[in-house]
Every structure is written in C-alpha cells, then in structure tokens.
Amino acid sequence: MKPTVEVVHAASDLSSWMSGVCTEVKKLSSDVSSLLERNLAGKSKAGKAVLKGLDEYPRDFLTKNSYAAGAGTFFAVETIEEGVPALDWWARKEHGTIGRLDLDMTPGSSRYYDYEKLPFFSTAASTGEQSVWGPYVDFLGFEEYILTFAAPLSVHGRFTGVAACDIRIRDLEPLIMPTLRAIPGDAALVNASNRVILGNSGLYLVGERIKSGVPDQHRMALDVPHLGLSLIFAV
Numbered sequence: 001m002k003p004t005v006e007v008v009h010a011a012s013d014l015s016s017w018m019s020g021v022c023t024e025v026k027k028l029s030s031d032v033s034s035l036l037e038r039n040l041a042g043k044s045k046a047g048k049a050v051l052k053g054l055d056e057y058p059r060d061f062l063t064k065n066s067y068a069a070g071a072g073t074f075f076a077v078e079t080i081e082e083g084v085p086a087l088d089w090w091a092r093k094e095h096g097t098i099g100r101l102d103l104d105m106t107p108g109s110s111r112y113y114d115y116e117k118l119p120f121f122s123t124a125a126s127t128g129e130q131s132v133w134g135p136y137v138d139f140l141g142f143e144e145y146i147l148t149f150a151a152p153l154s155v156h157g158r159f160t161g162v163a164a165c166d167i168r169i170r171d172l173e174p175l176i177m178p179t180l181r182a183i184p185g186d187a188a189l190v191n192a193s194n195r196v197i198l199g200n201s202g203l204y205l206v207g208e209r210i211k212s213g214v215p216d217q218h219r220m221a222l223d224v225p226h227l228g229l230s231l232i233f234a235v
Contacts, residue, residue: 003220003233006183011231013179014189015223021149021167022130022224024065029151029163031057032073036155046160047081051088055100058090061165062098067175068165069146070101073153074115075161076125087115091166120150124162128152129226135169135197135207145169145206147197169206173198185234192228203234 003011032054039050058071065071072089080086091101103113115121120133134147150164180187180200188199194210204210210217210232222229 003218004184007187007220007231007233010179010183010187011220011222014176014229014231017176017179018222018224018227018229021065021067021165022151022227024061025149025151025163025165026130028057028061028071028165029153032163033153033155033160036153036160040155045079045081046075046084048084051084054088055090057163058088059098062090062092065165067167067171068092069168069171070166071164072101073161073163074121074150075153076159077116079155079158079160087113120148120164121162124150124152125159127226128154128159132191132227132229134191135195137207138166147172169198183233187231187233189222190230190232197229204232 035053035057036046036050039052040046043050054073058073061071062068070089070091072087074087077086087103089101089103090098093099118133120131123131123133130149130151132147132149135145137144138146146166146168148164148166150162152162153160176189176198177200180189180198183200186199186201186203188204189197190210191197194212196204196206196208196210198206217232217234220231220233222231
C-alpha cells in the first residue's frame with residue numbers, strides 16, 4: 001500500500017527529530033573522546049586526572065537540550081584505573097537544577113547498576129554505532145518509562161564506553177504527539193523490537209509489543225541510521 005501524504009510527512013518529521021537527538025549525542029561522544037585523547041598522553045587506562053573537566057560536557061548537553069532528563073558517560077571497566085568512577089551521570093532535579101546522579105556500583109547489591117550488560121551499552125560496543133534502548137522503566141533512576149540514546153566513545157580507535165542521554169516518554173509526548181495525531185487513524189512510533197514508543201490512540205500503548213502480520217497494519221521505516229525505528233499505521 002502506498003502511504004498517505006500525512007504518513008509520509010509524519011515519517012519525515014519523526015526522522016528529522018530523532019536524527020537531531022542523534023547528532024547531539026554524537027557531539028557529546030566526540031567531545032568526551034577528544035578530552036580523553038588529549039589527557040591520556042600515552043596512558044593505557046584513564047585515571048582521575050584524565051577525566052578532569054569531563055562533567056562540563058553532560059551539563060552543557062542538558063542546558064542546551066531541554067528534552068533530555070539525563071546525560072553522561074559510561075566507561076568500559078577495563079579502560080579505567082581502579083577506584084575511578086565508571087560512570088559520570090547528570091540529571092535534571094527539582095526546580096530545573098542539574099546535578100550528578102549517584103548509582104550503586106557495588107557488584108552483588110540489590111540495586112547494582114550493571115550497565116555493561118544493558119542494550120544501550122552492549123549494542124554500541126558490539127556494533128560501533130549509535131543505539132537507542134527503550135521504552136523501559138528505569139527503576140534505578142527516574143522510575144518511569146524512558147528512552148536511552150547512546151553513541152560509542154572511541155579513543156585512538158579503541159572502544160572506551162558510551163556517551164548517552166535519557167528522554168522520559170512523558171517529556172517526549174508533547175514533542176512528537178502532534179505529528180502522530182496528524183495521521184488519520186491509529187499510528188505509533190515503534191523500536192527495532194516492535195515495541196511501542198508512543199502511539200496516537202489507545203490501540204498502541206507504551207511498551208507494548210506489536211504483533212506482525214496484523215491485517216490493515218502497515219509500516220514505514222524512519223530514515224535514522226542504526227536505530228531501527230519505524231512508523232506503523234492502520235488503514
């Protein structure tokens with residue numbers, strides 16, 4: 001079936017918006033990678049001195065990009081010296097202030113944040129490309145549905161970790177829902193795992209997995225490399 005003009009326009013607008021997020025996350029990754037390359041000075045692992053000044057980049061990201069609830073960097077454990085924090089994460093707090101978010105990094109703890117096994121990190125590590133994970137309920141942070149966008153950090157060609165940002169679904173809704181609602185009929189933005197990110201009706205609920213082969217349901221891939229995002233719509 002040939003998509004309607006409204007569907008084509010919506011797919012284009014969603015692609016543009018998501019690509020804009022990717023561009024900003026890629027810049028964060030590039031800035032952090034450049035800092036590490038300057039400060040490592042031949043060292044094989046990053047110590048506290050190497051990471052000096054790191055915090056300014058996620059804070060600037062959050063100041064510039066109001067859609068993001070959190071931003072920061074996650075390092076591959078083998079690339080940092082013992083005792084050096086493996087992540088540097090900043091989040092919006094009450095009254096709009098930006099502060100560092102402390103997460104439990106103690107193996108075996110009930111709230112241990114084993115981020116290296118999470119898709120936003122492991123996908124970027126295995127592919128060397130940007131990734132998006134979600135929507136998922138962030139029980140260790142915001143405790144609500146979020147999307148995490150990530151881009152790999154590369155220092156002299158070596159994977160070092162990722163730079164990332166979180167977007168709460170409730171913050172995403174006013175930004176892209178008008179685009180979805182411009183489509184006549186039911187429609188939704190879905191991820192590579194066929195889970196709904198956001199839909200324009202009760203037919204598509206956040207986090208719900210969409211079954212393939214549903215009659216009168218069609219799909220249009222978004223033009224955002226590596227993320228696997230699609231627009232589905234019913235006729």
